[in-house]
Amino acid sequence: MWKNTLNSFLSAIQNIRSRFFHTVLSVLGIVIGVASLVGILSLIDGMEQFANEQISRTTSLKGIFIVAQPDRMVNDVRVPKDTIPRLTYTQLGQLHASLTLPSEPYMVTSRGMEVAMQGDTHRIGTVVSAALPALEPNGTILVGNRFTQEDITRKRPVAVVNTKFVWKAAGKGKAATLIGKKLRVQDQELTIVGVLVADTTRPAQIYYPISLFPEAELRTQRVDYGLEATRVEDVTALKEQTEAWLQKNVRNGKEDFRIMTNEFRVQQAAQGFLLFRIVMGLIVGISVVVGGIGVMNVLLISVSERTSEIGVRKAVGAKKRDILLQFLSESVTISTFGSLLGLLLGVLGTMAVIPIIKAVTKVPFQAAYTWNTFLTISIIAVVVGVVFGTYPALRAARLDPVEAIRRE
Numbered sequence: 001m002w003k004n005t006l007n008s009f010l011s012a013i014q015n016i017r018s019r020f021f022h023t024v025l026s027v028l029g030i031v032i033g034v035a036s037l038v039g040i041l042s043l044i045d046g047m048e049q050f051a052n053e054q055i056s057r058t059t060s061l062k063g064i065f066i067v068a069q070p071d072r073m074v075n076d077v078r079v080p081k082d083t084i085p086r087l088t089y090t091q092l093g094q095l096h097a098s099l100t101l102p103s104e105p106y107m108v109t110s111r112g113m114e115v116a117m118q119g120d121t122h123r124i125g126t127v128v129s130a131a132l133p134a135l136e137p138n139g140t141i142l143v144g145n146r147f148t149q150e151d152i153t154r155k156r157p158v159a160v161v162n163t164k165f166v167w168k169a170a171g172k173g174k175a176a177t178l179i180g181k182k183l184r185v186q187d188q189e190l191t192i193v194g195v196l197v198a199d200t201t202r203p204a205q206i207y208y209p210i211s212l213f214p215e216a217e218l219r220t221q222r223v224d225y226g227l228e229a230t231r232v233e234d235v236t237a238l239k240e241q242t243e244a245w246l247q248k249n250v251r252n253g254k255e256d257f258r259i260m261t262n263e264f265r266v267q268q269a270a271q272g273f274l275l276f277r278i279v280m281g282l283i284v285g286i287s288v289v290v291g292g293i294g295v296m297n298v299l300l301i302s303v304s305e306r307t308s309e310i311g312v313r314k315a316v317g318a319k320k321r322d323i324l325l326q327f328l329s330e331s332v333t334i335s336t337f338g339s340l341l342g343l344l345l346g347v348l349g350t351m352a353v354i355p356i357i358k359a360v361t362k363v364p365f366q367a368a369y370t371w372n373t374f375l376t377i378s379i380i381a382v383v384v385g386v387v388f389g390t391y392p393a394l395r396a397a398r399l400d401p402v403e404a405i406r407r408e
Helices: 002-018 020-026 028-058 089-098 149-153 163-169 232-249 263-305 307-315 320-361 371-397 401-407
Strands: 063-068 071-074 077-080 103-117 123-131 141-144 158-162 182-185 188-196 205-209 224-229 257-261
Touching: 028 263, 028 320, 028 371, 063 232, 089 103, 089 232, 103 182, 123 163, 158 163, 158 182, 163 188, 163 205, 182 205, 188 205, 224 232, 232 257, 263 307, 263 320, 263 371, 307 320, 320 371
Parallel strands: 123 205, 158 188
Antiparallel strands: 063 224, 063 257, 071 077, 103 123, 103 224, 141 188, 158 205, 182 188
C-alpha cells in the first residue's frame, strides 16, 4: 500500500516536471490565494500580538477590582442608595488573609490639590492618593522603594511620587535627586522614598500611607479597593474567592460590590481578531477555489493526453484503485506545489510590507508567523488536491481499456 502510494507521488512529480510551465500557470490561482491568506493571517496575528502587548502595558491583567455599587435596582430602575457601600481597612485585611493564593491588597482614595516641595514656592497641580503598599495595579518603581506595611502601621510621613511629578518638580531624568526630599500636602510634611513609573498621559501623582488620611474624611471620599495577583493564571480563582468572602462576611456583599478583572479585554480582542480572520479567510478563499479549478483543468488535460497510457496500464492488470490513487496523488502534489509557492510569496510579501506600515503608522508592529498559519496552508493543499482531483481521477479510473487504447 505504502509502496504504491509512494510510486504514485513519484510519478506525479515526474508528470509535473514534464509540463512545468503549464502546471505553474494553472495553479496561479492557488499561489495568489495562499499568498494572500498567509499575508492576512500573519498580519492579523501580528496585530493581535501588538494589541495584547498594549493591553498588558496600559492595564493590569493581574488586577481584581472591588467596585462599590452606589445604586440599587427598583422595578428595573437604578435608584441611588442612601449610603455608598464601603470596606474598612480591617475588612480588606481580613479578606486578604482568607485567600489561598498569593496576592497583594490595595486601597486608594484620591483627590486633586496643589503641592509644593519644601523651600519652593512653585505649586504643582497633583493627584494626591492615600493608599496601601500595592499603590496601584501594574505600578513599577523606577527609583527608591514603595512605602511598607510597617510605614502604614506606624503612620510614617513618607510618600511615593510618579515620573510626571518629577518632571514638574525637578525636570526629566532627575528622579534620583528627589529621593529624601520633603514636600507638603496640606498640613502634612512627607519625605519622598520612591518614584513610580507613569504613562505620559497620566497626571502628576503622589501616594502616601492611607493611615495618615483622616478617618472622618475617608468616609466621604470615593475609595478604590482591589487585589493584585502574583500570577495571571490565579486571577479567576482569586475573583471567585473574593466574591465568596464578600457574600459571607459583608452584609449585602453581592449586591453592594461587583468584582471585575481585565480578562474580558483580552477576550474581546481575541474574538474580534477571530471574526476578522474568518471574514478575510472567506474572501481570500475565492482565489483558492479558482486555483482548485486550475488543478482540475490540468488533470483533465492530463487524462486526455494519457488515455492510451491508462488503457495499457489497465490492460496489464492495473486496478481502478491504482489509477484513482495515481491521479489523486498528482492532484495533491500539484496543489501542494502551488501552496508552497504561495507560502513563500506570502512571507516575502509581508516582509516587504511591514517596513512600509511601520514608516507610515510609526508603530512598532511586526508580522507574526505561527504554526496555525502553516497548518492551515497544509490543510488547504490536501483539501484542494482531493476535492478538485476526485472528478478527473474517477474519469481516468472508469476508462475502458479497449476504448482507451483504440483512441490512440
